[in-house]
Amino acid sequence: MSQDQHDPAEESFSNSHVLDPAATQDSQETINAEMQEIHDAASGETQPRVNFPPYRSSLYRHPTKSMHHADPETIELWSPAFGNRDVHTLESDLTVQGQGEPLGERIVVRGKILDGDGRPVRNQLVEIWQANASGRYVHKRDQHPAPLDPNFTGVGRTITGDDGSYEFTTIKPAPYPWKNHHNAWRPAHIHFSLFGTDFTQRMITQMYFPGDPLFSLDPIYQSITDQKARDRLVATYDHNVSTHEWNTGYYWDIVLSGSNRTWMEGDTDAH
Amino acid sequence: MRIDQNQLDAARSGDERLVPTPGQTIGPFFGYADGFEQVHLPFRDGNHLVNPARPDAVRLTGTVYDGNGDPIPDAMLEIWQADAEGQIPQETGSLVRDGWTFTGWGRATVDNVGTYTFSTVNPGPTEEGKAPFIHLVVFARGLLNKLHTRIYLPEDTAALEKDALLSSLDADRRSTLIAERRADGSLLFDVHLQGEKETVFLQFPGIEYPDHA
Numbered sequence: 421m422s423q424d425q426h427d428p429a430e431e432s433f434s435n436s437h438v439l440d441p442a443a444t445q446d447s448q449e450t451i452n453a454e455m456q457e458i459h460d461a462a463s464g465e466t467q468p469r470v471n472f473p474p475y476r477s478s479l480y481r482h483p484t485k486s487m488h489h490a491d492p493e494t495i496e497l498w499s500p501a502f503g504n505r506d507v508h509t510l511e512s513d514l515t516v517q518g519q520g521e522p523l524g525e526r527i528v529v530r531g532k533i534l535d536g537d538g539r540p541v542r543n544q545l546v547e548i549w550q551a552n553a554s555g556r557y558v559h560k561r562d563q564h565p566a567p568l569d570p571n572f573t574g575v576g577r578t579i580t581g582d583d584g585s586y587e588f589t590t591i592k593p594a595p596y597p598w599k600n601h602h603n604a605w606r607p608a609h610i611h612f613s614l615f616g617t618d619f620t621q622r623m624i625t626q627m628y629f630p631g632d633p634l635f636s637l638d639p640i641y642q643s644i645t646d647q648k649a650r651d652r653l654v655a656t657y658d659h660n661v662s663t664h665e666w667n668t669g670y671y672w673d674i675v676l677s678g679s680n681r682t683w684m685e686g687d688t689d690a691h
Numbered sequence: 692m693r694i695d696q697n698q699l700d701a702a703r704s705g706d707e708r709l710v711p712t713p714g715q716t717i718g719p720f721f722g723y724a725d726g727f728e729q730v731h732l733p734f735r736d737g738n739h740l741v742n743p744a745r746p747d748a749v750r751l752t753g754t755v756y757d758g759n760g761d762p763i764p765d766a767m768l769e770i771w772q773a774d775a776e777g778q779i780p781q782e783t784g785s786l787v788r789d790g791w792t793f794t795g796w797g798r799a800t801v802d803n804v805g806t807y808t809f810s811t812v813n814p815g816p817t818e819e820g821k822a823p824f825i826h827l828v829v830f831a832r833g834l835l836n837k838l839h840t841r842i843y844l845p846e847d848t849a850a851l852e853k854d855a856l857l858s859s860l861d862a863d864r865r866s867t868l869i870a871e872r873r874a875d876g877s878l879l880f881d882v883h884l885q886g887e888k889e890t891v892f893l894q895f896p897g898i899e900y901p902d903h904a
Contacts, residue, residue, distance in 0.1 A: 551720075
């Protein structure tokens, strides 16, 4: 299937239901200028803005009234419990789900899940999902004309260890085009879904790969206005995670917002 | 990034807290459930905390709307709640439900017209005299970070009057957090991400929403 990147009218695929048609003609330069203006006026923010107009889909989907400060009560100081009943150990290896080996660069991603006080988040569920080595998701709404891989679903889950550690074996995902604006490409990423000890710590985020040339162009990554905070989403290449003649390795620690629970002595033996 | 030993020591000794990792949008491809074909985050019976055929099963349903008042087809919702006696469940098995164990947690994706449905039980009050509620967290394409809110049961009006969160809101805003009980016993709770009827979303200590300081 041929496709002229310079003429949107020539595009031979359509996923128009996942985008804002009015916005797809904006140039990368327009998006860059909008992002720059927001970044210039911001400082020291640690989380994404929910109102970030360069990400066009956020326009009508972010709250406009102020967030209501609340103290967590009872149920909110606990999280659901997950364990070996829920997740089989093989589910953390995304390369063994098909009849054969998936295509692409085999990688291991390893790290720890901690709370703001450095306590490991133990026995908790971690879920990931991602595009394949060609930049294609197994999803009926992904019509990007890159090949699906019959041996790769791009979904995995695991339960953290006593030290908060997790590890996935997978394939390095590729960047893929989307229609936020003209010639828009997402940097390669793996989606992570995380639970803490308190349900208020529940989070979903994306892990990126070091040195991606698409970082500066991507309004989802750039919705975090501070470089130091953005860096927290980027894994480190780690040669100790790479293994001989088998996989390259990345390391990524995740910090959840602080627990509001009153911790007992002994709950904190974090080593 | 990697948290190094110095940062960890400082955090554990209480000198300096670790800064939380930023959230990001769930995006459009978090999965779907299509009959028995379910991939990515949704899983079989994820929205059935109890079997819908159980006599005490309660249907919790509603629609997720954007700022134009249009239903959105690509949101994912999770609820977390006490059981009917007000006890906090700590049983595993949410992802592989056995049909008998109440785990208190469920996950639902909205359908093509923005509607979600859970099958659950009415939570009991976790403490004497407290207003029972179901905690709700919302993720969606176009939504750059998670949003927390509460679904209060409408019945115990005395407890609702005394509730710390509800009494800090004016009547219009307060009403966005209280579910409507319908004649068939089901609970109706719509989520408005933006606009006139915007749902009250909660910011708990430790998490920042920078443009909503």
